[in-house]
Each structure stands twice: as structure tokens, then as C-alpha cells.
Amino acid sequence: MQLVELIEWQPDWAKDFDVLAARIRQAAGSSVVRVDHIGSTSVPGMVAKDCIDVQAIVRSLSDEQLTQGLLSAGFTRSPGAGEYRDHVPERWDGDPAAWDKLVFRPPAGTRTGNVHVRIAGRPNERYALLFRDFLTEDEAAREAWAEFKRRLARAVPADLSTYGQIKDPATDVLMAAAERWARETGWTPSQSVSAASAIPRD
Template identity: 40%
Template structure:
């Protein structure tokens, strides 16, 4: 039986942006025009935010069904997983396809990286970018989110399911505030 993954939240590292840039260059070179855009998302993309030492990358593609997609990632040594959708916020009435994605595990030779592949223009692509941008805009929201993550990692250090069972709805609450901010700020991804 595999060892459970331990959830460790650490203080923000000023190295994370440059580490993302290295991953981005590798992805750009390997994916070519399969990728429409490559963004640093998640907690490591928010200056000052405590996080797991894992770079989250969103690769936006024109079409998740593009036959070149899996082959391009495999050429980089990334492995496809059976993860095919994101958490759907409670009450969301959009088509299920709005939350569809592909998730690839980076090769062991890379620094720890999660690769989320989402289709351009879909709700989940926007969610990740707006979440990041709102937390960059609101240090109090980012600090509260960090406190929740640290507490969850202390309470459930080896229970990933419990960690995300709380974290996902917290993110949905933050997104409600982010949507209000986006409307007033005329935000666009």
C-alpha cells in the first residue's frame, strides 16, 4: 500500500514565479500551438500566500478533444490521469462540459507541478484565473485563505479528501466576492 501524501503548507517562496517560468518554457516548447495560453494559477501564483510547494499550471487549449494533446504531453514525459473534471460550485446551472478538464502528472524530473488542461472560454478556465487575480488584489482575502489552508493541513495532514472537502467550498465563497470585484473592476482574463 502506498504511503499517504502528507499535506504541508509552507510560507510563500519568492522562487515560485521563476520556477513557474521554467515550467512554462518547457511546456511552450513541447506543446507548440496545442496550447493557446499557459498560466501560473493556484496559491503559488499569489504573492505572499502560503501554499503547498507545488506549482499549479493551467494550459488553455482550443479543444480538449484535439488528438495531439495527449501525445504532446507524453513527449514531455507527463502522464495523463483519470481526472476529467473540476469541482462544480453548488447551484451552478451551466452545462457539465464547462467543468471538464484533463489533468497530467509532471515527470519526476520536474519540480513538483500540477498540470490542469482546460478549454479556452469555459467556466473552469475563467474560475482559476479570476480566483488568482482576486487573491492578488485582496491581501485580506488571501491571508484568510492561507489561514484556512494552514489549519486544514494541521487538522488533516494525511487526508487529502477531507482537506479538499473543506477547501473547495471555501474557494466558492471567495469566488462570490471575486465575481463582485470583477464586475466593478471590469476584469477580463
């Protein structure tokens, strides 16, 4: 039985992100610096789980306005150790705490999604944006990654956790190519702008 269900890219995913981003901004207010659509649903043409991934950038993970605002609006904290720190790439030689985050789920009865809350300027903010922009621009890499995901989903029917444990190191290999692309094109996170990411800074 295949529990990791991938579907072809859906144009409505962008609209679903807009709705979720607006809900996050309304709930968290000025605590959020920027909101971006990330992950496979943000890459046109990419197969993905039908779950919208959002990156909400903040100045501090301990901001009470952020947490209380989201909880009051019906968002819930996602349990588990993996929800407090992103996968740390093998090549990373700095403090693993640089990859810390929080994860919230949208309110019950609304669109399925994951809200990854990360600190501005940290490597995990860059990682998510570079992943999206590289795969959006490089058709060969996008098609190869989509085929890898399809094969992995068929080979690992057990659960999402096992799927993720295998996919993480493979993503690091993909990101090595993405970093080369970033150097060649001069890409930086500040150049990465999604439709609903513009939030005025103080």
C-alpha cells in the same frame, strides 16, 4: 501526523513556473493557446503546498497533438475521476461538462506540479484566473484565506483528498466575493496576464 504540508510563499515559484511553462509550450506546440501560473503558488504572500499549478488553455481536450506531445515529452496523465472534471460550484446551473479538463504531471525528475488543461472560454478557465487575481489584489481576503488553509491543514491530517473536499465549497464562498470584485473593477479573463502566458494565437 500532518500530511498536507503548507509552506510560506517562495519567490522562486515564479521561476519554477517559467521553466514548466516553456516545457509545456515546447511539447504541445500550437495546441496550447495560453499558459498561466495559477493556484496559491501564483499569489505573492500566500501559503501553499510546494507544487506548481499551471493552467494550459486549449481549443479541444481531444487534440491528439496536445496529448501525444506532452506524453512524448515525459508528462504523464493523472488518474482519478477528479482529474477529468473540476469541482462544479453549487451556483452553477449550466452543463457540468463545461468544467471538464485533463491533468498532466511533469516529467519524472523535474519540478513537482499539476498541469490543468482546460478549454478556452470555459468557466473553469475564468475561475482559476479570477481566484489568482482577486487574492493578489485583496490583501484582507488573501490573509483570511491563508489562515483558513493553515487551520484546515492542521484539522484534516488524513490526506490531500479530504483536504480538497473541504476546501472546494469554501473556495466557492471566496469566489462569490471575487465575483463582486470583478464586477466592481471591470475585471475580465482577457485582462489577466501572467509572465509566461503570451502565446501567439492562430
